[in-house]
Amino acid sequence: MSMRAFAHLLDRLSLTSARNAKLSLIEDFLRTQPDPDRGYALAALTGALSFSAAKPAVIRKAVEARMDPQLFGWSYDFVGDLAETVALVWPSRPGANHEPGLAEVVETLKSASRSEVAGRIEAWLDALDADGRWALLKLVTGGLRVGVSARLAKQACANLGGVGIGEIEEVWHGLQPPYGDLLAWLEGRAARPSPDAPGRFRPVMLAQAIDEAVDFARLDPADYVAEWKWDGIRVQAVSERGERRLYTRTGDDISASFPDVLAALNFEGALDGELLVIRDGALAPFGDLQQRLNRKTVNARLLDAFPAAIRAYDLLLDGETDLRALPFVARRKRLEAFVAAIASPRIDLSPLQPFETWAGLTILRGEPPEGDARLAEGLMLKRRDSVYEPGRPKGPWFKWKRDPQLIDAVLMYAQRGHGRRSSFYSDYTFGVWREDEQGGRSLTPVGKAYFGFTDEELQRIDKFVRDNTVERFGPVRSVRAEAGFGLVFEVAFEGLQRSTRHKSGVAMRFPRIHRIRWDKPAGEADELKTLERLLD
Known part of the structure; x- marks a missing residue:
């Protein structure tokens, strides 16, 4: 497949705002395009591709060697997007007629040295039209920005195979681009890939926003427990058969950014909780955690000034036992014992907040006690008998944020x-x-x-x-x-x-x-x- 089909997909996605329309575009692409190109396209959409030798500075240097740098600077300022600007102004050279395929581009960039990358990219830009150049540069720089999340792309895979997205997420972290085994399973040509990868991510359970006027009238407060909605980021901490990983709620691996937390995972299991900065036993504002987020490496000064920790609120795996089919109260009992056994200042327990009536809980939400609760975003409500179900099921869990x-x-x-x-x-x-x-x-x-x-x-x-x-x-x-x-x-x-x-x-x-x-x-x-x- 040439870059044209991929360029057409990105163009359509960038101009489409409706979620279902985007899903249809990705699903149709996966159904009609060949391997391994469609698998590499899926990897690009889910953020699974990166090319360390291909940087925006390389592209800018290449285009400034072919046209007046000041003119390019004015063009870039006007358009506001590097890939779009270069795609439009690139002065191609006649005689370049070999259009690269998507797989050719990906596999070449994965193995090319920094000195080879510039020449490769220039040759490809010469051979492609403006749409193809735009798609190539979006791919190379990793800045697709076409309104597609990794979860949406995984949902398109689920639609392709007629399976639930939870089944995709269960096996995702044991797969590698271009996902030939995944696509073969979805098309009925092979068995489902094994989810048994140590240190893997388990798809998370999410909460619905509560409608006070409707939900409180139909729900019995005796069926629910409450805890604070902590103002950090949702994480899953996994230590399994020698593999330690820290994931975001969407399955992004952030282990390298939090070596202090990773070192504290002295257990065998998988915790669900909130990543926070806790200093001298007290919760710090979210801004302190921001100092640690989105960093590929972290130095000793940051580790000391912004000590990260996990406030645990669920247990998915205890040793080799999968607890997700147990009711919440049973998982909670196991979680309390699990956190106590870890005995680490980096991992504490999110306490439950007793209440008897919705009116009493309303007062607690509006007037939280002194201490960490003052920095909470609101409250979480969890049904006592709820199993840990991936996705956002209706009814078991609710989030009740404070008014903005x-x-x-x-x-x-x-x-x-x-x-x-x-x-x-x-x-x-x-x-x-x-x-x-x-x-x-x-x-x-x-x-x-x-x-x-x-x-x-x-x-x-x-x-x-x-x-x-x-x-x-x-x-x-x-x-x-x-x-x-x-x-x-x-x-x-x-x-x-x-x-x-x-x-x-x-x-x-x-x-x-x-x-x-x-x-x-x-x-x-x-x-x-x-x-x-x-x-x-």
């Missing part, structure tokens, strides 16, 4: 988006008013958001940005914002913390656009002291 906080802030800067948003200014930095020593007022940035608005609203904001740009900084535009003129966003966020990295001194947790206040004068937006009061 709201402020009014003024748009200050806008940046082009990526993928289907690359033509729009869709990433927004907003600020609030602060007073200086002379009593004057100026805006100070407090956050950035890029979702929470409709496509129609995006077009209106984009026009506002273009019509009211006062300065340009590469792909970023400074937008007119003063007391008498500006665009006000009502911003929702989950929490605040002090931050020395931000000029305002505060950092928001999960900011997003809640409403666009076209009606509100910019001068009436909130002040920094409002946020400081929330902190206090």
Whole structure:
């Protein structure tokens, strides 16, 4: 298969917003394309491909050798996406007529040295048309950004074979691209691949958001237990037959980023819990954990300053015994004994919160006690008899998050988006008013958001940005914002913390656009002291 089919898939996915339509596109691709190309495409969509020798700097250097660097810089600033820019401006050379296949590209880049990569990529760019060049560069840089999660791609595999996504996830971590054994099973040509890989990921059970008005009227509080919804990231810690792994809820292996936690997995089993920073026995804000996330390596200073730990709330594997078919209360009893036997400061137990009525639980959620609970996102409700079922079953588990906080802030800067948003200014930095020593007022940035608005609203904001740009900084535009003129966003966020990295001194947790206040004068937006009061 040439790159054309893969390019066509990426193009269609980038222009399609509906989930079911994306699923159909991937499923059709897997059904109609040959091995091993379709397997490599699946690996690209699930983030299982990376090429250490192929970096964006290599691509930029190659294109700047063929055209005026300043002209390319202007083009890149306008388009806002490296792959799209290079695909459009690449000055190909006549006579290059061998179009590479997807498998050829992947297998070559897996074995090529850094010195060989540039020449290979240039030859492929010469041979491909603009769509093919775009797909090639997206693949090489790992920045597909076509609105497809790894789980969605796995769901397409499940649809292809008429199986549940849990069956795909059970075997996934024992497989390698290009997934010939997986695809053969899904097409009925071979047996199911064995899930028995030591240290493997088990698909997680997720909770539904509770509807207080509906759910509390039909649910019996005696059937449920409650615990705090901790403000970290969901992880699965596995120590099995000599293999130790730390996974995110989506199955990404983050073991290398948390050697301190990995060293504490002195057990045989699989824990489900929350990854947190716990310092001197007390839970730290989420911002401390952020200092450790998305790092390929971690130095001694970070390990000492931000000690990571797991707060366990479920046990999936005890020794060689799979506990997932047991009711929650039975798993909980085993978990309590399991954590006590580990006796590590890096692994503690998420305590249950006694309650008798929904009214009493409502009070607890609104007025948590002193200590770690003050930093919780809300509450979790788990049915006592619930088995550990992959996916998001209806009824067994609920999440009851605290109501978000709201402020009014003024748009200050806008940046082009990526993928289907690359033509729009869709990433927004907003600020609030602060007073200086002379009593004057100026805006100070407090956050950035890029979702929470409709496509129609995006077009209106984009026009506002273009019509009211006062300065340009590469792909970023400074937008007119003063007391008498500006665009006000009502911003929702989950929490605040002090931050020395931000000029305002505060950092928001999960900011997003809640409403666009076209009606509100910019001068009436909130002040920094409002946020400081929330902190206090």
